[in-house]
Amino acid sequence: MITGSEIKLRDKKLSDARNDYQWQTDPELVRLDAVPLLTTSFPQYLLDYTDELRYPTSTRHPFAIETLDGKHIGNCVYYHINEAKGEAELGIMIGNRDYWNRGYGTDTVATLVNHIFLQTNLRRIYLKTLDGNQRAQKCFKKSGFVPYGHLVRDGYNFVLMELHRKQWEERQTE
Ligand SMILES: CC(C)(COP(=O)(O)OP(=O)(O)OC[C@H]1O[C@@H](n2cnc3c(N)ncnc32)[C@H](O)[C@@H]1OP(=O)(O)O)[C@@H](O)C(=O)NCCC(=O)NCCS
Numbered sequence: 001m002i003t004g005s006e007i008k009l010r011d012k013k014l015s016d017a018r019n020d021y022q023w024q025t026d027p028e029l030v031r032l033d034a035v036p037l038l039t040t041s042f043p044q045y046l047l048d049y050t051d052e053l054r055y056p057t058s059t060r061h062p063f064a065i066e067t068l069d070g071k072h073i074g075n076c077v078y079y080h081i082n083e084a085k086g087e088a089e090l091g092i093m094i095g096n097r098d099y100w101n102r103g104y105g106t107d108t109v110a111t112l113v114n115h116i117f118l119q120t121n122l123r124r125i126y127l128k129t130l131d132g133n134q135r136a137q138k139c140f141k142k143s144g145f146v147p148y149g150h151l152v153r154d155g156y157n158f159v160l161m162e163l164h165r166k167q168w169e170e171r172q173t174e
Pocket of ligand 1: 029032033092094095099100101104105107128129133138139
């Protein structure tokens with residue numbers, strides 16, 4: 001369990017599957033995440049989910065985001081972990097709309113970034129978010145991420161953002 005100011009991050013568990021399925025079949029959420037709408041049935045999803053929990057990979061660390069009183073409101077992850085390059089990609093989704101714009105995203109990103117830089121040797125965290133997703137960009141900027149480029153993929157326009165360990169360290173002493 002990793003504790004922030006407003007949230008806790010914990011390992012994923014099978015009982016998260018119902019929420020995750022609901023969020024991955026929500027047209028607005030998948031559009032904001034620039035991923036295709038999930039079309040598999042829940043029973044099939046549950047089978048795949050069980051396999052993923054049983055066989056975790058070393059290049060991907062997913063977490064559930066919980067409020068301090070234990071409500072599962074979303075997920076975050078660092079993945080594409082490349083030890084040789086010393087970097088990984090960060091992802092976040094708060095699926096429960098009641099918790100948007102209340103600082104939970106910013107606290108989640110700051111908490112996950114602290115965890116990564118304190119517990120691993122990674123030197124750079126990067127991410128991509130849709131050009132038009134101002135809320136997400138503001139949330140990442142508040143945790144120190146800076147834009148460094150653009151990417152067009154599958155018809156989506158992304159802003160690329162990054163945070164280097166050195167910049168993170170400087171922010172700790174501010
Ligand atoms: C993106 C997301 C993680 C942000 O988390 P959050 O808890 O809602 O965001 P926060 O409250 O921590 O911060 C958002 C900031 O953006 C601001 N904001 C909200 N809508 C905005 C808009 N349209 N334009 C500019 N700023 C906006 C908020 O006021 C807040 O800033 P403030 O704290 O200075 O007032 C979350 O909303 C989410 O998961 N949304 C759905 C999925 C999604 O967008 N996925 C893509 C992630 S890459």
